[in-house]
Amino acid sequence: MSKKSGVIEREEVVIRFSGDSGDGMQLTGTLFSDTAALFGNDLSTFPDYPAEIRAPQGTVGGVSGFQVHLGHSEINTPGDYSDVLVAMNPAAIKANAKWIKTGGTIIYDEGNFTEKNIEKAGYEKDPIKEEKLDSYNIIAAPISSMVKEALKDFGLDPKSVLRTKNMFALGMVYWLFDRKLDYTEDYFEKKFKNKPGMAEANKIALRAGYYYAETIEALSPTYKILPAQIAKGTYRNICGNTATAWGFVAAAEKAGLKIFIGSYPITPATGILEELAARKDLGVISFQAEDEIAGICTSLGASFAGKLAITSTSGPGMALKSEAIGLAVMAELPIVIVNVQRGGPSTGLPTKTEQADLMQALFGRNGECPAVVIASSTPSDCFHFAFEAARIALEHMTPVLLLSDSYLANGTEPWRIPKMKDLPKINPPFADRNEIPFLPYKRDNERLARSWAVPGTPGMEHRIGGLEKTEKGTVSYVPENHELMVKLRAEKIERVVNEIPDLVVQGVDSGDILVVGWGGSYGYLITAVRELQAAGHKISLVNFNYIYPLPKNVKDVFRRFNKIVVCELNLGQFADYLRIKHQEFTYEQINKVQGIPFTINDIKDKCIKMLGDE
């Protein structure tokens, strides 16, 4: 569109859109990241919003943010500090001041820096000065007045006019990064198909911002981030919740089954239910239950009836499901229980992220009650691990607990779309003719899985239940039978180890420090470890996705490092679990329980200190 001077080519850059809950920051961030992805950048995003639907306007509590990290090289986290902050009001400065890179760019809406708003945000007079940001690259743009001006003859009511402020800001940012407007314009045309006026207004604001940025030329240096060097293929942006839902749909197709999801809404897991509710085109049955107990119980009923059974929730809902998980273990029915972890305990910090439900997943049930536990580690690999969870549940006739977290659920990244023909077929152990009379708890020798005879199958009538029983399904209180069954159920889960991949060491095979992570901290850990490797340290990473059972080669990997550091967003639950399973090693810990992810520096600084301690 226009020529630019002073362009800086960068490997990667972080930009954060921040404003009031009503300012449309989530949409702005999404449109920006979609555009960057289409351009070919690798990226990672993270939305961050208050628990209230609309916290009081103008306050720090009401700030809603969306961070995008894009790059020419591989991107694994949404970034710690932002190069560019778009602040729609003073509170946005307050909320983000300490997260801007020294000397970074701040674009703010001058029109919104009224006395009242400045005070609401907790400043005296001048947020920029009070935060000592004067020396940064500060762009005070009169966004509010500019959109009023741009749309003055447009016949929109003043409120609707002001709602386009975010597009003005987005236009500025597009100019700054030399991006095209067409994807965003298309979006509005589709969205407002029946309200062409609204589509037009947004497009006008967007372009006004773009041209304004070009005009003022204050926005130098502008950034150039070349497309990333990524594998050939077809890509899309995907967030963890959608990827999880899709992983199940893919598994159902590969197993030749229909999905039944019984769930009750809860932040941050609701997206999975919502996406599956929309998948009626693929025959998904979604049952919005009256509570979490009904969520899992309807699902368990559907599992009994022969469906791929799913239930999704977050920590507090998980607590409610624990009795029924016990029943699933006892009845040996396949079901996947997803826990999108959030900050706890209790209601805790519903919109924040944490990894503190691990012990609950492993042990939160009465009796000896083993179930498979798996954790996803990036927004897009949620697809793979949802698929895996379903595969293991169906082929091993067991409940599988799949752990995700708020960070993965809402974060997005580009994802190379798989082809269904490349995914493995899933073969549930359906009972066959020569198993009449059908013995519900007879097991195959290899996996110890029982066979699945679904109501409606002639001649295979049988009864299952939550009481201890014999192979035949008859209730039994015989002491030796109970011990045998307890051990068989445990052994069945242990044997899943034969069908999961070994741990992969990222980095040298032996060295000074092995960073150990699990689930959703992966992006931060790998970035920190790579940077330390680049600085010459003998450090590697293993990130666990298979938690119970653990992969076979743990011991073999662990013993080759001088120090093992377990990093997780809790007080040390995985470290404690490793102490149980591999008592022979000593574990250092890096923990954080703040409702937010690690920062790269958190990890790097602590690792460097440990290297020094050697």
Next chain:
Amino acid sequence: MSKKSGVIEREEVVIRFSGDSGDGMQLTGTLFSDTAALFGNDLSTFPDYPAEIRAPQGTVGGVSGFQVHLGHSEINTPGDYSDVLVAMNPAAIKANAKWIKTGGTIIYDEGNFTEKNIEKAGYEKDPIKEEKLDSYNIIAAPISSMVKEALKDFGLDPKSVLRTKNMFALGMVYWLFDRKLDYTEDYFEKKFKNKPGMAEANKIALRAGYYYAETIEALSPTYKILPAQIAKGTYRNICGNTATAWGFVAAAEKAGLKIFIGSYPITPATGILEELAARKDLGVISFQAEDEIAGICTSLGASFAGKLAITSTSGPGMALKSEAIGLAVMAELPIVIVNVQRGGPSTGLPTKTEQADLMQALFGRNGECPAVVIASSTPSDCFHFAFEAARIALEHMTPVLLLSDSYLANGTEPWRIPKMKDLPKINPPFADRNEIPFLPYKRDNERLARSWAVPGTPGMEHRIGGLEKTEKGTVSYVPENHELMVKLRAEKIERVVNEIPDLVVQGVDSGDILVVGWGGSYGYLITAVRELQAAGHKISLVNFNYIYPLPKNVKDVFRRFNKIVVCELNLGQFADYLRIKHQEFTYEQINKVQGIPFTINDIKDKCIKMLGDE
């Protein structure tokens, strides 16, 4: 009453009453043990009955048993093998054959050994022969016909006549042990105050049995067990559930509070609710809730309102309470949650015993959610630990999980009655005047407990809840505040360690093997360890009652033994927990998951083997 020849003086003896569910074995056993206790024996009892109210008559599944172990010396378990078996039908032989001491005495009701019953029990013709018990001391008593005879002119219907069979058998046993009938006769007089005929009939049957035994003289040798050498004082028999209930009532009196128990019936915990429901004389408010969730939530409401809050349940109910326990942790309200453990997982073995809910108690909640965990270890010390649980809950403003089990709940033993003046006063941290304005999460420096301001107190209005908050009670998502609060809540629980006793080593202070137990296995472990000590082995026992936090001196005790053997009725949960807390030691394990307690020999044999392995 009469002279006997061939009397054998014994240190201890085990007798088991066994028959159909309808045969009144529980009452028979209770009356026998009460009589033995009044006589001054030490004893321990264990009832063992099917999950069905009435399992099919005559089958092994329907057998109900009651075992009594009495002695001149200290008795710690109901005994493994019985010296005397009273078998009311063939199924009772089937169920108990392998649990009779070689050469022991079997009294059975000839009249009930009909072809039909023999077959129902799974025998061909002669249970005694088929079990190879011929060489035992077998007394085939025509009990059925004798009671018919004794009561023939009494005007009772045939069914009621036959119901007195158990008293005939009991009469025989009284003769065998040279016990008086008066306690039992008193019992019937009180029970059938309004039906003097029934009282008389039972007394006649009882005496008929006694005289029959005297007459046949087949019952030699008879046993003489002198009163035990026990401490001076007033005693009573008590079972674990009653002792637990009473411990709470005592704590309430010492705290100057009323009790509120919100519970939902579940085997084997119901007895606690039932006993407290009967304690309206002492002002207990019992609320039979619609489910376990309402049980704990009504209680939590009562705690907020200033009562000593209790809720009682068993494993599956515990699962349902876990979300609300999280709320109690977050709101920092005092409440005791009792889990009378039973066989699991799921509905499992509802009437059987197990210790497999330990991990659930420790970790079965979302988020970092610490609560105190305590376990009782004998039927009578349930009183003490219930008192302790209430004391800690009230003084430290925290939920306390109290673990009992089916074995403790139903087992009885003589208990030296404490005087209330000897129990410590309990001082909940009620807020006082100079705390206005009241900050709900302000803590005292020592215990980190917050103060308790109860609705109705003028000027102290405040709000609490399940979201993360500041000291003031204001909801806060500030990252650093969350981490601080998570750590404060954990530290508060850790500090309870300052107010609990050290571990006591039973036996030598250092040696070859330290047997480690927790909760309800104590009786079996101490008996086994004492026998091994008597045989000259360097073996000692520690039994944990305080589970979280662990007593201070664990490390100091553990390091003085060559081997540590953790014995528990599960697959190794406490051992795993010790691996987390004291990773520096190596733990051997003895486990059993059969729904029944250890046997002394289980423990002894395995310990001896380990001693050999040294």
Next chain:
Amino acid sequence: MVNKYTPKDFKSDQEVRWCPGCGDHAVLNSVQKALVELGIPKEQFTFISGIGCSSRFPYYMDTYGFHSIHGRASAIASGVKTANPELSVWQITGDGDALAIGGNHFIHAIRRNIDINIILFNNEIYGLTKGQYSPTSTKGLVTKTSPFGTVEEPFSVGELVIGAKGKFFARTIDTNLALSTQIYIEAAKHKGTSVIEVLQNCVIFNDGIHDTIADKEVRDDRTLILKHGQPMIFGKGNDKGLILDGLKLKVVKLGENSITEKNLLVHDALEANPGIQYMLANMKYPEYPVALGVIRSVPGPTYERSVEEQISEIQKTAKIKCMDDLLMSGSVWEVE
């Protein structure tokens, strides 16, 4: 139609473990009799229960069965039926299982009108846990947890069902096998949630609690068996009936005050407005006879069929036909 099955075909090989004399035995028999009449292939029958004495029921049926956890049978049965609408799904439950711990799932299944048949064994006590009061126990009942009598008002099952938008409610007595069998058949045929309250005797912990009305001697005079389209007549000699007196029901004697059958209310189970059915369900002895039979049976769309229809409707025009379509939908881009 010749029945393909006999009741024996529905008996499993498990020993029945209820107490001798327990009302549950009779219910088992009547259900087995009813199934024979339905013309449904045996493998379609699926029995789901919670926990309680009554909930042992599925073990004794040679059908598909799931003895689940306490209170959750309505939810599990809802899942089974929604997953496979072809099955004939029966929920077996007690007054504790359905109305105490399971109350929420019970009212929600009813609201959704999922086509399951709920047999609620109402013995007004918790049997399996040995005698504590239940949400249907009469006020004042002395039980193990109410040693001085309960102070709680009980639910009336019919009232709750109708309050939860229930479309089928019937009541029977365990010992009345003929009536019971008939009701189970009607319940099975009704499309939507059918609730059948069985007044069941627990010989051990609440013996005779229904005797005032269920006893052979008196039951004709103290119960009214409703039949759709028939006048509300009862009594040993068919000598009594019900009329409407203002807005209330009233018992009258036929012949007295020149009242004949013509004057009596005629039962309309199909009426959607629950007004009279509500009063019928609520009648208590001694003021009224207790109503038995199908009190309410109103047609309406069922949840599982609506779900099925919505899905097939959407699939007709959907562009996404398989997972590959979904993966490639929306914005995607090519990296070469």
Next chain:
Amino acid sequence: MVNKYTPKDFKSDQEVRWCPGCGDHAVLNSVQKALVELGIPKEQFTFISGIGCSSRFPYYMDTYGFHSIHGRASAIASGVKTANPELSVWQITGDGDALAIGGNHFIHAIRRNIDINIILFNNEIYGLTKGQYSPTSTKGLVTKTSPFGTVEEPFSVGELVIGAKGKFFARTIDTNLALSTQIYIEAAKHKGTSVIEVLQNCVIFNDGIHDTIADKEVRDDRTLILKHGQPMIFGKGNDKGLILDGLKLKVVKLGENSITEKNLLVHDALEANPGIQYMLANMKYPEYPVALGVIRSVPGPTYERSVEEQISEIQKTAKIKCMDDLLMSGSVWEVE
């Protein structure tokens, strides 16, 4: 009586965080106004809520408050009130909180008739979780979890309350402050569980759902404000009324067919037989006006007082007066 307090005394120092325009603001105001009129010392007020937008309510009240967990407010409030019957206990809850996850505790609190005042904010949507349908959403509503419209029949709150043995049910509209305040006062004075359904607008996720009847323009013609002892009259010009036509309610025009106020039904909130109240609670526009005001208010013993009385009754004659007595009761023996 001079009021000791003003509404300001009940405002806490917390910033109110509901969306601008949310109906919850109005409810907060009317409740604060109502409390002033009750003559109850401030420290006796205790507000218990579950989770939901509406459940944030206790934070904004300068009273004792407990913002608990989702669905459990009825149980917690039951515990508070039973533990201390002197407190004035209010439960704040949403249609999801009370009727979805909390349905069981809700019906059981009502059955027991515990003297708590339940304000149920019915916006027919899950607000806090951003717009999924609820058990009161109209069939067909398109929401995030029903992208093609729901297929579920909603509960009617009044019907469910009465079906659960409810003795007090009232309905109001968020924006009608005067009526709301009046109802809260009556609810507080009623001894027993009082349920007040507030038709509340969620501007964000279900905006205008009650407009058909709640809009200023039309509300006089489409709602009927019931007053005990008063004829059922409504309409802008007080020109319409309700009569009984057979067993059904019927809307009539005053003046037409020579109908006068005298012919109209007179509202009897105290009538124990819920027949007419049930119909009133269920009236739906356009066939009927929607009933507001106190629809049912029937006296009856409350649970917490019965518990209190039973305890004091027993204590009068009990031999066991303290723990030492209990310890020494029954068979004990001396070892010397």
